[in-house]
Amino acid sequence: MQEDRRIQYSKMVLRESLLALMKERPINKITVTDLCRQANLNRNTFYMHYHSPVHLLSSIEESFFAVIKELIERSIRDDVHVKSSFVEICEHIADNSDLCTILFSDHGNGDYLERVIYILHDRSIEVWREQMPHMDVNTLESYYSFISSGSAAVIKNWIKHGMKETPREIARFIEKVSRSVEQSFMQ
Template structure:
């Protein structure tokens, strides 16, 4: 009986997740109501409130789920060598490619800015713990440098998503890492 309840919970949460993602493709989160989500999911409101406090709670849980999956990717690799940095960037881009609908939606202007901020925080922690600690850059400068690099990478990835991922994750990983490591000199090659 317990397994059956778990499967029903999973089904309900999955259909609610798909419903809000679908609605976010059409309009901003501030215009979405629990009623609309429930109608799209064919779930009654009391069932919705059994799982989430409101539509923002549902969105936050989705963002946290994606962030945790990305964190697991980042923590499963070593990043000391440039080739490994390219490989982890490629893995992240493959994850984005495999989950393009949800990530395109979470990074678009209809969603909240919280997801992009969560991605920045996650990536900053990864950069500061793995790359910055080996350099002689003081902590204050490394914070600004990581913000600069991560913001640029996120916007390059958003452009890549908006262009229907017209380049492979490997090509994009090489490009992003080249921008980070070589800046404008990369364009001169």
């Protein structure tokens, strides 16, 4: 059943207000009163939908996460290479740059980007097991941790510096560095 327009409006205003406040300060310094004042809504309206600012942030993160996950799962279903998924992730981040600038900042959840990139974990391990059957799973897990943490750092840096490069350029850079590490790793 579709939500009433008033409910949709209230949630939208609360989301926008939280993101506006997070430009100024971290989530743990934002109160329900701050949010309601910014949104021009009363506290009862807030509590009808969320129990804390962190809960609201989680809701925003989950919505974004679900879209990224669907993009990646569609790529996997269509048997698209893992590296193509990085292009899609970077494009989605660029399309939602205002949101991502806040979500991936120091004011947001510190490990959120790593969680987004972790969606590629199972598919990456599967591909590498085929490419490097002589490698044990623990080694591949360590390799994935190294590549995913580096990729997350590159994306955070890209966002922090205003996304001057195109999503394709950033994805290509991540792919190039990953391939270089992979080639030396496979020897």
